[in-house]
Amino acid sequence: xxxxxxxxxxxxxxxxxxxxxxxxxxxxxxxxxxxxxxxxxxxxxxxxxxxxxxxxxxxxxxxxxxxxxxxxxxxxxxxxxxxxxxxxxxxxxxxxxxxxxxxxxxxxxxxxxxxxxxxxxxxxxxxxxxxxxxxxxxxxxxxxxxxxxxxxxxxxxxxxxxxxxxxxxxxxxxxxxxxxxxxxxxxxxxxxxxxxxxxxxxxxxxxxxxxxxxxxxxxxxxxxxxxxxxxxxxxxxxxxxxxxxxxxxxxxxxxxxxxxxxxxxxxxxxxxxxxxxxxxxxxxxxxxxxxxxxxxxxxxxxxxxxxxxxxxxxxxxxxxxxxxxxxxxxxxxxxxxxxxxxxxxxxxxxxxxxxxxxxxxxxxxxxxxxxxxxxxxxxxxxxxxxxxxxxxxxxxxxxxxxxxxxxxxxxxxxxxxxxxxxxxxxxxxxxxxxxxxxxxxxxxxxxxxxxxxxxxxxxxxxxxxxxxxxxxxxxxxxxxxxxxxxxxxxxxxxxxxxxxxxxxxxxxxxxxxxxxxxxxxxxxxxxxxxxxxxxxxxxxxxxxxxxxxxxxxxxxxxxxxxxxxxxxxxxxxxxxxxxxxxxxxxxxxxxxxxxxxxxxxxxxxxxxxxxxxxxxxxxxxxxxxxxxxxxxxxxxxxxxxxxxxxxxxxxxxxxxxxxxxxxxxxxxxxxxxxxxxxxxxxxxxxxxxxxxxxxxxxxxxxxxxxxxxxxxxxxxxxxxxxxxxxxxxx
Numbered sequence: 135x136x137x138x139x140x141x142x143x144x145x146x147x148x149x150x151x152x153x154x155x156x157x158x159x160x161x162x163x164x165x166x167x168x169x170x171x172x173x174x175x176x177x178x179x180x181x182x183x184x185x186x187x188x189x190x191x192x193x194x195x196x197x198x199x200x201x202x203x204x205x206x207x208x209x210x211x212x213x214x215x216x217x218x219x220x221x222x223x224x225x226x227x228x229x230x231x232x233x234x235x236x237x238x239x240x241x242x243x244x245x246x247x248x249x250x251x252x253x254x255x256x257x258x259x260x261x262x263x264x265x266x267x268x269x270x271x272x273x274x275x276x277x278x279x280x281x282x283x284x285x286x287x288x289x290x291x292x293x294x295x296x297x298x299x300x301x302x303x304x305x306x307x308x309x310x311x312x313x314x315x316x317x318x319x320x321x322x323x324x325x326x327x328x329x330x331x332x333x334x335x336x337x338x339x340x341x342x343x344x345x346x347x348x349x350x351x352x353x354x355x356x357x358x359x360x361x362x363x364x365x366x367x368x369x370x371x372x373x374x375x376x377x378x379x380x381x382x383x384x385x386x387x388x389x390x391x392x393x394x395x396x397x398x399x400x401x402x403x404x405x406x407x408x409x410x411x412x413x414x415x416x417x418x419x420x421x422x423x424x425x426x427x428x429x430x431x432x433x434x435x436x437x438x439x440x441x442x443x444x445x446x447x448x449x450x451x452x453x454x455x456x457x458x459x460x461x462x463x464x465x466x467x468x469x470x471x472x473x474x475x476x477x478x479x480x481x482x483x484x485x486x487x488x489x490x491x492x493x494x495x496x497x498x499x500x501x502x503x504x505x506x507x508x509x510x511x512x513x514x515x516x517x518x519x520x521x522x523x524x525x526x527x528x529x530x531x532x533x534x535x536x537x538x539x540x541x542x543x544x545x546x547x548x549x550x551x552x553x554x555x556x557x558x559x560x561x562x563x564x565x566x567x568x569x570x571x572x573x574x575x576x577x578x579x580x581x582x583x584x585x586x587x588x589x590x591x592x593x594x595x596x597x598x599x600x601x602x603x604x605x606x607x608x609x610x611x612x613x614x615x616x617x618x619x620x621x622x623x624x625x626x627x628x629x630x631x632x633x634x635x636x637x638x639x640x641x642x643x644x645x646x647x648x649x650x651x652x653x654x655x656x657x658x659x660x661x662x663x664x665x666x667x668x669x670x671x672x673x674x675x676x677x678x679x680x681x682x683x684x685x686x687x688x689x690x691x692x693x694x695x696x697x698x699x700x701x702x703x704x705x706x707x708x709x710x711x712x713x714x715x716x717x718x719x720x721x722x723x724x725x726x727x728x729x730x731x732x733x734x735x736x737x738x739x740x741x742x743x744x745x746x747x748x749x750x751x752x753x754x755x756x757x758x759x760x761x762x763x764x765x766x767x768x769x770x771x772x773x774x775x776x777x778x779x780x781x782x783x784x785x786x787x788x789x790x791x792x793x794x795x796x797x798x799x800x801x802x803x804x805x806x807x808x809x810x811x812x813x814x815x816x817x818x819x820x821x822x823x824x825x826x827x828x829x830x831x832x833x834x835x836x837x838x839x840x841x842x843x844x845x846x847x848x849x850x851x852x853x854x855x856x857x858x859x860x861x862x863x864x
Contacts, residue, residue, distance in 0.1 A: 136285040138270065139164040145255030145276045145372075148381045150722045151213025152176050156185065157256045157281065159272060161363050162203055162263030164283050171257070178839060179741075180734045181682035182210025182248075183240055185258045186229030187741045190238050191844075193262070196748050200233035200330075200355065201362045203264050209251065209320065209334075209368070210258030213722055215684025216249030216379040217464070220392035220717050221399060222686030224249055224462020226336075228351040230359045232641075233330040234528070234582045235618040237749035238742055239354030239641050242681050244461035244470065245336035245347070246318040250276075250370040253379045265364025272365065273308065276372030286366040292482075296366060297323030297521040301337040302346050304367055313339045313346060317371040322357030325522030328572030329580030331532075331620075332357030332523045338461075343454075347472060348491045349461050352525045353644050354619060361523070376463065380721055387720025395689060395713045396466050403467060403693050412445040413453075413471035417495040419444045424656050425775065426625045430505045430556050431534035432614055432762055433771050435625045439507035443498050447509050452476065452490075467689050476513055480563045483521075492516045493526075499623025500530025504537060505556030515566065522570035531620035532579050532586055533565055535613055544594045544609065550575050583615040611761040617642040617751050626763045628778070629655040631666040634814050637759045638670060640742045646681070648674045649691065653705040660705070663810075667817040672706070672732075679735040683718065690714065737838040740830055744845055747829065747852070754815060754828040764807040769796045772803070779803055829854060 146153040154176065156169040179188040186208035198205050211226040226248025232239035251259060254276035261272075269286035288294050289303040301321040302313070309317055318338045326332020334351040351357070382388045403410050407417075418440065421427040425435030441447075452473035460468035472491045478484050493516045501512050519526045539545040540554040547553065551574065553561050568576025578589050587609045595602040614621040619642025626632040632655070635648030645651075650669055653659040660666045680687040695709040708728070715728055726734075746752035765779075766772040772779055773796060783792055783799060786806055793799050819826060823834030829852045835841040849855070 135287050138283040138285065139166055140280060140282040141166050142279055143168060143255070143281060144279060145253075147255075148252060148379060150383050151380045152722075153252065153255050153257050155256050156258045156260055157274070158260045158262070159283065160263040161261060161265040161270060161283075161365060164270075166281055166283065168256075169260075176213070176257075178737065180679075180738060181212030182208075182215070182227050182258055182684060183212070183229065183678065183682035184738050185210045186227060186240055187238065187738055187745065189260055190229065190231065191741060191745055194231060196750070198231055199236060200231050200359050201264070202231075204262060205231045205359065207261045207356065207359050207363065207365070208258055209247070209261075211248035211252055212257075212682055212684030213380070214717060216252050216376065217382070217388060217392075217721070218376050218462065219389050219464060221395050221465040221467055222462070222689050223464065223684060225681070225684050225686050226251070227681050228334050228356040230356055231749075232619070233355035233358045234584070234620075235354060235642055235751060237617070237641075237751045238745045239356065239619075240681065241334070241351035241353045241356050242646055243334065243336050243351035244349040244686065246315065246338035246462065247320055247336045247368075247370060248684060249376060249379055249462065250316075250318050250372060253372045253374045253376075254370055259368065261360075261363060261365055263363065269364050269366040271304065272368045274368070274370045276370070276374065295324040295522075296321055296326070296361075297523055298335060298337065298346070298348055299521065301335065301367060304369065305337075305339075305346070308369060309371070315339050315341060316373045317369065319367050319369045320360075321367045321523075322360050323521055323523030323570070325519075325524040325570035325580075326355075326357035326361040328577075329524060329529075329569055330355050330358055330582045330585075331525040331528035331580075332359075332361055333520075333525050334360060335520060335523065343472065343474065343489065345489050347461070347470075347489075348520055349470065350520065350525075352496075352527060354641060355525075357523045382721040383723030384720040388717060391713045391716040391720060392464070395710065398695055398710060398713075399467050399689055399693050402696060406694060407692055409469040409688065409692060410467055412449060413459075413469045414495040415443075415445040415448050415471070415493065415498065418498050420652075420656060421495075421499070421624070425628065425778075426651060426655060428499050428503045428534075428621075428623050428625050431503055431531075431538045431612060432621070432625050433538075433768075434774055435627070437502070437507065440502065442507045443502065443509055443512065448473075448493070451509065452513060465686070465689070467693065469688060473513065476517070478514055478517070479510065480514060480560075481518055481567055483518075488517055490517045491520070496623050497526040497530075500526050500534075503530050503534035503623070504562050505534075506559055506562060507557070508559060511559050511562075514563075518566060518570070524566075524570060527622055528582060528620040529566065529569060529579070531614055532583050533562060533569075535583050536565075536575070536579060536586060536590075538612060539590050539609070544590050544605070546597070549593050582618065583613050583620050584618050587613045611767045614760060614762065615643070616759055617746075617756050619643060621763070624651045626651065626759075627765050630663075630810055630814060631660050631669055633759055633763055633811060634666065634670045634818060635673075636763060637757045637811070637815075638674070638818060640739070640746055643759070646687070647677060649677070657705070663813075663817075667814060667821060669705070670814070670818045671821045675732045675735040675739060676706075676711070678739065679731055682735060682738060685714070733838075737840065740835060740838055740840055743830055744835070744840065744848060748848055752828065753852075754819075754826070757815060757828055759811070761804065764811060765803050766800060769800060772796055772800045825852075825854070827852070
């Protein structure tokens, strides 16, 4: 292998969860350097997410795009990542400027890469530049004390496309044909080169399954940026013991906090969602029951065929019951499921037997969005998206949008070249592979919904003579995106809280920032407007804190503590959050309260908001959601759920007699839903300390130490100076 640059180094010793070191690589010059961070940096910019936000704020500009040399891909964990004594501690984030949204995106990912990177002496890896002469691999060897940039080795046709098989071949050649738990690799596939929603795969060896497993940084095109930079893979390896990784200030306190949480998980999960048994496939049945499953591009919330994709089907026919799962050691929730020996029946690898990691609920939901209810198709769609390096969510939602464009007559067969009927697995498979290869209709699909919408409008306008802007506005009503990011897989027509959760989400409509659908629509725990608005400030702060510190949030949000019911707000599950605060304090030596944790997260929230503002995605206009996220767009949607909608209208208006025509009732409903959403915007902006246009007030930034010259200049562009107060009056 040809080495472009190599440096020796002494791995920094972790102290209280941090190494205070960032590894920086410039692929334009093959320069490698190690940045030593000042001691107070981690206090202001908490964890891996804080490091990523600070770097993007400081090193990029308003003109920076995903393929700009100065754009940075940051892979970082946080102070609580990497300790198996506490459940769910294997998480890290990948952050960058997104090809879809043109602003900051971070995606949460599991596996061993984040913990191993820290054991190699780094809180974060920051990659800038564009390789001028072919794909590169970065190799970080903590045991040998060496960091290398090498030309990406070739392993033969098909494998060299990247993805899962390339990562396995690379680890074997670097480790003498051996796979072990001391090495991990991140890769992405050829689909990430041809589409804007490429993912980063995190591959780790599972000795119980005796193969590499995969988790994904799925949202926003992080893999596309990685591929554009010419970075084909990053390998980290060290044999340092995991229990020594964080060097906590109070090891006994860490162990006690972890034991308490593990006890709750063991006791409560079997009587609640049963994630340890079913994984997130269990959500399919809940979402179908409560009209939340995004069937046929979010038109219908349930379907009689949905039972073919319930959890018991995957457990019976695909998952291995005898093999415990999970994405990092020490987590007794272990909800990351997998299947062995699945024979592919379609696509270029048809006939091969493969191991498949997943599916998660989101992947199943993406398939139902195409009107498909076949579990084998779900498994193959899952595997091919991972191998190609494609986000299952954005891929499925964009495909579903194109299918509805055919249904509604905005596209013809002459436009698509083949049928795009709901439930047509052959056509869906063809479009998937075309998307990965950047050919045919797949070249349009790979651009994501916003750009596909423009393409459809141009074609339809040219064919019919309809004004292009009119067509585009019609398409926007059912093109499921906000800020350029495709929706994750929950219908929000009946949940104002989740409408706000998607609209206000800084990265775009991704559920990890504000997943309120369950507590609002299923558990009915947010019955008033005020409770919904309050939740839209509180939940994004605590949820994104998990991303910052390197933790999985499922043990908190999906397993309710038995004492939560007696608290003022059971949905917050504060008895479990106490274990997390205890874990933080024991690790770092701090004495923080839950409010301190929220304040730390809020600082990062406002910093990300300022990046959005700089990139043109930070005002009220960018928080608006498509009409279908508020309610039905077409009469067929209203009629499928007419009893519910009619009753809702009677409750809201006090009218016992409603208009006779469905069209009139639909218009009445949408007008009321629009009004409610704008009222929600006003209330939430006020609570966050923003103007009525969604711009942070100077005093809000000053409170968190963020009102520097750049921030002040940016606020000035929006007419804000110190002392201005354009908040809503009560």
